[in-house]
Amino acid sequence: MLEVNIKEHGYDGKVVLRDVKHTFAENCIHGIIGPNGSGKSTLLKLLAVMEKPVDGTVMYKGQNLVSPHPQIACCWQKPYLFRGTVRYNLEYPMKIRQWDKKKREQRIDEIINSYQIDYLIDRNIIGLSGGEAARVAIARAIVPYPDVLILDEPSAAMDPKNVMFIESLLRTLRDTTDLTIIMVTHNMFQAKRIANETIFISEGTIVEAGATADIFANPEHDETKQFVTGEFIF
Numbered sequence: 001m002l003e004v005n006i007k008e009h010g011y012d013g014k015v016v017l018r019d020v021k022h023t024f025a026e027n028c029i030h031g032i033i034g035p036n037g038s039g040k041s042t043l044l045k046l047l048a049v050m051e052k053p054v055d056g057t058v059m060y061k062g063q064n065l066v067s068p069h070p071q072i073a074c075c076w077q078k079p080y081l082f083r084g085t086v087r088y089n090l091e092y093p094m095k096i097r098q099w100d101k102k103k104r105e106q107r108i109d110e111i112i113n114s115y116q117i118d119y120l121i122d123r124n125i126i127g128l129s130g131g132e133a134a135r136v137a138i139a140r141a142i143v144p145y146p147d148v149l150i151l152d153e154p155s156a157a158m159d160p161k162n163v164m165f166i167e168s169l170l171r172t173l174r175d176t177t178d179l180t181i182i183m184v185t186h187n188m189f190q191a192k193r194i195a196n197e198t199i200f201i202s203e204g205t206i207v208e209a210g211a212t213a214d215i216f217a218n219p220e221h222d223e224t225k226q227f228v229t230g231e232f233i234f
Contacts, residue, residue, distance in 0.1 A: 001023070001024055001025060002024040002047065002072075003022070003057075003060075004020060004021065004024075004047060004058050005020075005021045005057050006021070006043075007056045009042065009046065009051075009053045009054045010054060017039045020039075020201075021206070024047075024182055025180065026147070026178050027178045027179065028174065028197060029170060029181045029183060029196050029197075030183065030197045030198075031190070031197070031198045031199070032182065032185070032198075032199045033186075033198060033199070033201070035227070038203060038204065039201055041184060043184075044150050044152055046058055048068060048072060048074045049065045049066070049067055049069065049072075050074075052066065070097075072146060072147070072148040072150065073141035073144075074149075074150040075141050075151050075152070076152045077156050079133040079134055080137070081125040081136060081137060082125070084124065085124055086117065086121050086123055086128075089136060089140050090108050090139060090140055092140070093141075094107060094143060097144055108121070111139045111142070112139075115136075115139045115169065117135050120132060120136065130162075131159065131161075131162035131165075134154065134162070138151075138166070148182065149173070149180070151170075151181065154183060167193060170183070170194055171194055188216075188227075191212065192216050196212060197211060197212060198210070198211075198216070200215065200228075207223050208224045
């Protein structure tokens, strides 16, 4: 599905990622964990082709990506919503794909019910709470049926109720679609709860990747063990 092979990537002579090679399977939640500054968000930007690798490739279905792909959707830690109403935000990705009005309306009805944002549909995005904005941002990303959803801290700064809702939503997407979800999270318990695979990154490289249950219960590397048990020295 989505493959990354980064020999080296960085800025202004500083190497941020090195020897990062991984294949992200479809119909799976991939949780990316690691200390601050380890390169997690930079990896997401490369996967979304918001940046081009200095030395390496990002492949999607065998195609070398050199620009953002319409089937790869992204939501960043701070939701970027368009000025206007929630409805306008949800309609936008369908309009640029030239969906007819009836199809747009049907899809919006599906989305607002699934994401429990029907009461927000005609409100301006100004004044939305953090949890509401995050729901709208994820809903907008999902509207056109992407193959890959990239999330950077999808529930950061949310109250526990919204965290549980977002996690439930991601599990439902995994269980009912072929969507590949790639998620950076600082909340290791969140990765443990919902990720099928966990990837531990430290100092710009993948230290260990595998089934989430194995990573947390029986990690192969001491550094992984120190991190998931809270013994990691920053």
